[in-house]
Every structure is written in structure tokens, then in C-alpha cells.
Amino acid sequence: xxxxxxxxxxxxxxxxxxxxxxxxxxxxxxxxxxxxxxxxxxxxxxxxxxxxxxxxxxxxxxxxxxxxxxxxxxxxxxxxxxxxxxxxxxxxxxxxxxxxxxxxxxxxxxxxxxxxxxxxxxxxxxxxxxxxxxxxxxxxxxxxxxxxxxxxxxxxxxxxxxxxxxxxxxxxxxxxxxxxxxxxxxxxxxxxxxxxxxxxxxxxxxxxxxxxxxxxxxxxxxxxxxxxxxxxxxxxxxxxxxxxxxxxxxxxxxxxxxxxxxxxxxxxxxxxxxxxxxxxxxxxxxxxxxxxxxxxxxxxxxxxxxxxxxxxxxxxxxx
Amino acid sequence: xxxxxxxxxxxxxxxxxxxxxxxxxxxxxxxxxxxxxxxxxxxxxxxxxxxxxxxxxxxxxxxxxxxxxxxxxxxxxxxxxxxxxxxxxxxxxxxxxxxxxxxxxxxxxxxxxxxxxxxxxxxxxxxxxxxxxxxxxxxxxxxxxxxxxxxxxxxxxxxxxxxxxxxxxxxxxxxxxxxxxxxxxxxxxxxxxxxxxxxxxxxxxxxxxxxxxxxxxxxxxxxxxxxxxxxxxxxxxxxxxxxxxxxxx
Numbered sequence: 001x002x003x004x005x006x007x008x009x010x011x012x013x014x015x016x017x018x019x020x021x022x023x024x025x026x027x028x029x030x031x032x033x034x035x036x037x038x039x040x041x042x043x044x045x046x047x048x049x050x051x052x053x054x055x056x057x058x059x060x061x062x063x064x065x066x067x068x069x070x071x072x073x074x075x076x077x078x079x080x081x082x083x084x085x086x087x088x089x090x091x092x093x094x095x096x097x098x099x100x101x102x103x104x105x106x107x108x109x110x111x112x113x114x115x116x117x118x119x120x121x122x123x124x125x126x127x128x129x130x131x132x133x134x135x136x137x138x139x140x141x142x143x144x145x146x147x148x149x150x151x152x153x154x155x156x157x158x159x160x161x162x163x164x165x166x167x168x169x170x171x172x173x174x175x176x177x178x179x180x181x182x183x184x185x186x187x188x189x190x191x192x193x194x195x196x197x198x199x200x201x202x203x204x205x206x207x208x209x210x211x212x213x214x215x216x217x218x219x220x221x222x223x224x225x226x227x228x229x230x231x232x233x234x235x236x237x238x239x240x241x242x243x244x245x246x247x248x249x250x251x252x253x254x255x256x257x258x259x260x261x262x263x264x265x266x267x268x269x270x271x272x273x274x275x276x277x278x279x280x281x282x283x284x285x286x287x288x289x290x291x292x293x294x295x296x297x298x299x300x301x302x303x304x305x306x307x308x309x310x311x312x313x314x315x316x317x318x319x
Numbered sequence: 320x321x322x323x324x325x326x327x328x329x330x331x332x333x334x335x336x337x338x339x340x341x342x343x344x345x346x347x348x349x350x351x352x353x354x355x356x357x358x359x360x361x362x363x364x365x366x367x368x369x370x371x372x373x374x375x376x377x378x379x380x381x382x383x384x385x386x387x388x389x390x391x392x393x394x395x396x397x398x399x400x401x402x403x404x405x406x407x408x409x410x411x412x413x414x415x416x417x418x419x420x421x422x423x424x425x426x427x428x429x430x431x432x433x434x435x436x437x438x439x440x441x442x443x444x445x446x447x448x449x450x451x452x453x454x455x456x457x458x459x460x461x462x463x464x465x466x467x468x469x470x471x472x473x474x475x476x477x478x479x480x481x482x483x484x485x486x487x488x489x490x491x492x493x494x495x496x497x498x499x500x501x502x503x504x505x506x507x508x509x510x511x512x513x514x515x516x517x518x519x520x521x522x523x524x525x526x527x528x529x530x531x532x533x534x535x536x537x538x539x540x541x542x543x544x545x546x547x548x549x550x551x552x553x554x555x556x557x558x559x560x561x562x563x564x565x566x567x568x
Binding site (some may be wrong): 177178179182184185186189190192193194195196197198199200201254 | 361371373392393394397398402403405409410411413414418421422423425428429430431434440470471473474567
């Protein structure tokens with residue numbers, strides 16, 4: 001209940017901000033921070049609560065983006081009908097890759113490598129296939145109307161992504177208070193003990209993988225609607241995979257608000273460094289990297305973990 | 320005679336050249352409290368792993384509750400009412416005691432609230448009630464052993480395989496644990512325990528099997544097996560039984 005109340009407050013505040021702000025910079029910042037939150041929260045479902053560290057979540061993102069584009073361009077479907085298709089396509093790819101990886105018991109770095117490899121395979125395949133536009137990519141024709149999920153004002157995209165983030169937060173809250181979530185965390189913490197208690201680790205991890213991928217697919221579809229263009233590098237390149245996992249890790253894995261905080265912090269940081277040092281190309285990335293190293297070294301449980309540590313200190317307990 | 324709850328027949332498994340379990344047969348009657356003892360490395364835990372489905376035997380069969388379950392995965396066995404605990408305790412460290420036990424309770428209860436309530440009831444049974452909201456990682460060894468027991472108990476098993484729940488406990492803690500184990504059996508759960516603490520085995524078990532180097536070397540009541548020269552030699556070395564007898568006379 002507390003989770004739901006907190007989500008309601010968060011959505012109301014961000015919604016009010018989106019509705020009231022007159023600043024284009026602010027609007028753009030909030031929209032892109034929400035987009036980063038969506039990626040991080042999607043990764044968190046499998047990585048944070050399931051303990052399966054994917055290094056290739058772009059696999060699902062790209063599949064969603066391409067499905068969204070192909071359904072409209074080749075299938076002639078309206079954008080709002082293409083969106084659920086994009087989600088299903090990403091989930092289907094996750095079911096296939098997850099079934100392969102979990103069937104053979106791949107864990108830890110092996111699972112990370114397999115997901116990374118699949119993302120690369122899909123990138124190379126997308127470079128060759130005609131219906132993905134090969135290396136040229138796919139361009140969504142401009143058609144500004146709410147039914148086409150294209151908006152004249154950036155505000156529309158802000159609300160669209162806020163809706164998706166809300167769904168991701170609700171899914172996370174459900175994980176925290178359901179049998180499935182309890183089982184997923186049990187598998188994450190100790191697979192053998194979970195098996196002895198009647199939990200099927202394969203089915204549990206696979207379901208989490210599919211759920212996580214569904215949100216990545218939605219993020220991909222959103223990306224296409226907002227930027228009207230996708231190519232193999234954007235879709236399946238490592239940038240999105242890294243953005244998703246960094247947001248969750250920096251913010252705090254396996255927490256409801258960690259990915260939100262992480263995405264906001266990283267996005268704010270990258271914006272700030274770009275604005276401050278934009279005339280010295282590359283310096284912004286150096287600073288970004290240094291801050292990342294500092295966070296991972298000194299706040300291993302993420303930003304959300306700081307609060308937890310302080311609370312424990314307050315109660316006079318130590319780890 | 321009714322069929323035993325757990326019936327292990329001619330089970331064998333080898334790891335490379337080592338015959339960890341070699342042609343072992345035994346039967347656990349429903350409602351009993353039995354123990355499996357033997358020196359370190361005798362193959363007791365391996366035998367547990369075979370019985371609960373974590374390992375598939377090279378030869379032999381395992382029957383539980385009238386069905387052949389040889390090699391059936393552990394989560395299916397748990398659903399059928401056969402579960403085990405681990406010698407090296409395996410708590411879900413990031414979660415509280417209540418949440419840990421609820422994972423077991425979820426086997427038969429879908430609702431979160433029901434599972435958490437059941438977790439509380441089970442915690443009372445094993446004496447963990449005061450620690451319900453502690454992180455599992457903060458428990459003492461004795462607390463973790465109880466948690467291990469509580470989690471398994473929450474799945475409402477017919478047969479519970481306890482792998483050294485008393486190891487690492489001090490005499491006081493052992494004395495506190497004995498009534499808990501007895502209470503579980505009184506509650507209708509059949510228990511087979513691996514145990515090194517002989518005082519506890521003598522106190523609790525109705526029947527004992529002795530495993531040494533992968534083979535069953537003796538069985539009977541605790542008093543019978545401790546008098547058995549083969550058992551004494553397995554523990555204390557070849558020729559010891561004769562020397563002990565000599566010094567006694």
C-alpha cells in the first residue's frame with residue numbers, strides 16, 4: 001500500500017511538472033530522464049529482483065523499436081496498435097533467449113555474455129535484412145496526431161513515457177508484494193534453497209526475463225515514436241544496454257525507487273557535464289566516468305542504499 | 320505391511336573414481352523419526368541429495384509416497400511433500416526472517432498476506448518469533464539453523480530431510496532444539512536426519528542407519544548400532560573395537 005501511495009504521489013508530481021512547465025529545456029530533461037528511468041526499471045525487474053545481469057538489454061529495446069517501425073511501415077498498422085505488438089515481439093525474443101540461457105544454467109558473467117552476444121547477432125542481422133532497412137535504417141514519416149503517437153509538443157511524449165514508467169513502477173511494486181516476486185528473489189539469493197522449497201528456477205527466471213523485456217520493448221517503441229528513426233546501431237548497440245544497467249546499479253538494484261534515482265542522477269550528470277564542458281569534446285565523458293567509478297566504489301548498494309545505510313546507523317545497528 | 324514413505328533401493332552414484340554412495344537400500348516408515356549417521360565423507364549428504372532430487376543416481380530407485388521419483392527435480396519433490404534442509408545453511412540473506420519463511424509457505428499459499436501470516440505461525444513453532452523482522456543475515460548460527468528448519472516446515476512436508484541441524488550449536492542450543500524436532504514429528508511430519516551429535520541421535524531417533532565409505536554398515540536402534548563393532552571401527556579406526564573390549568575386560 002505504501003508503495004502504491006508513493007507511486008501515486010510521484011506520478012502526480014511529475015505529471016504536474018510536465019503540465020505546468022513552460023520551459024522547453026525542462027520539458028526535454030524530464031522526458032529524457034523518464035525514458036532513462038523506464039530503461040533502468042525494466043532492467044531492474046530481471047537484474048535487480050532476479051539477479052540475472054543482462055549486458056544486452058538492447059536486444060529487447062531494438063526488437064521493440066523495429067517491431068514498432070515495421071508494423072507501421074510494412075504492416076500499415078496505426079501506432080497505438082503497433083505498440084502492443086512491439087511489446088510482444090520483445091517478450092518473444094526474451095522467451096527464446098531466456099529459455100536457451102536458463103535451460104543450460106548460465107549465470108553471472110556467462111548470462112551477461114550471452115545476452116551481449118545475442119544483441120550483437122541481432123545488430124548484424126538487422127544490418128543485412130531488407131525489411132529492417134539494413135544499414136540505412138527505418139524512418140517514420142512525420143504525421144503529428146495523438147492517434148499516430150506523434151506529438152507536436154514535446155509535452156505529449158513526456159506524458160506517454162510517464163505512462164510507461166508508471167506501468168513499470170506498478171509492475172515492480174507487484175513483484176515486491178506477490179508470490180512470484182518472493183520466488184524470484186529467493187532464486188536470486190539462493191537457487192538451491194529455492195529448489196528445495198518447491199520453486200522452479202527455470203520458469204521463474206524466464207518469466208522475469210519476459211516481463212523485463214516487455215518494458216524494454218515499450219521503451220524501444222517510445223524511442224521510435226519520439227525520434228522517428230531507428231538503425232541497427234541505435235537499436236542493438238551497447239549504448240542502451242549500458243544505460244539500462246547503469247541506471248539500476250547506480251540507483252540501487254532490487255529497490256523500487258533506485259532506478260528512478262539512478263536514471264535521474266546519471267541523466268542530470270551527463271547533461272551538466274555536456275553543458276559545462278561541451279567545448280572540450282570528450283571531457284564530459286571523462287568526468288561522467290570518474291563519477292561513475294566513485295559511486296560504484298563508495299555506494300555499492302546504489303543511491304537508494306544510502307538511505308538504508310543511514311537508517312541502520314540511526315538505529316545503532318551495523319552490518 | 321504398508322508401504323514405507325521413503326523407499327531407497329540399491330542406490331549408487333560415483334564421482335569420477337569415487338563411489339560416494341554404493342548400493343544403499345533403506346526404508347523410512349511414515350510417522351517415524353530416524354537418523355542417518357556415519358563418519359565425515361561417508362556419503363550421507365550425497366544420499367540426501369539423491370533422495371531429494373538434487374542428484375540423479377547412477378543406479379537404483381527412490382520411491383516416495385508410493386511413486387517412483389528417481390531423478391525427479393527437487394521442486395517437484397517439494398510440491399509432493401518431500402523437502403530437505405542444508406548442512407551449510409542457505410538463508411535468503413537479503414530478506415527478513417519472515418520473508419524467508421514465507422517463501423516456503425508460498426508453496427501452498429498464493430496470497431502474500433496468507434503466506435506472511437503462516438510464516439509467523441511456523442516461526443512460533445521453531446522458536447523464531449522474536450526474530451521475525453530481523454534480516455536473515457543478522458541471525459546467529461543457531462538462529463539460521465532454526466530458519467532453515469522453519470522454511471522447510473512452511474512447505475507443509477510429509478517427509479523432512481534434516482541435514483545436520485544441530486551441527487555447530489552449543490549444548491544449551493542443542494537442548495533447546497531437541498523439543499522442536501520432536502514437536503515436528505508429533506505434528507505428523509516424518510523426519511530423517513543426518514546427525515553427528517550422538518547425544519541427540521540417542522535421544523531422538525527410533526531407528527538409525529550407519530553409512531561408511533558409501534556403504535550401509537549397520538542399522539537398528541541407537542543402542543544397538545553404538546554397540547556394533549563395525550560402527551565403532553568406522554568411527555575410530557580399524558582394530559579399535561577389539562582394543563576397547565580388551566581394556567574394558
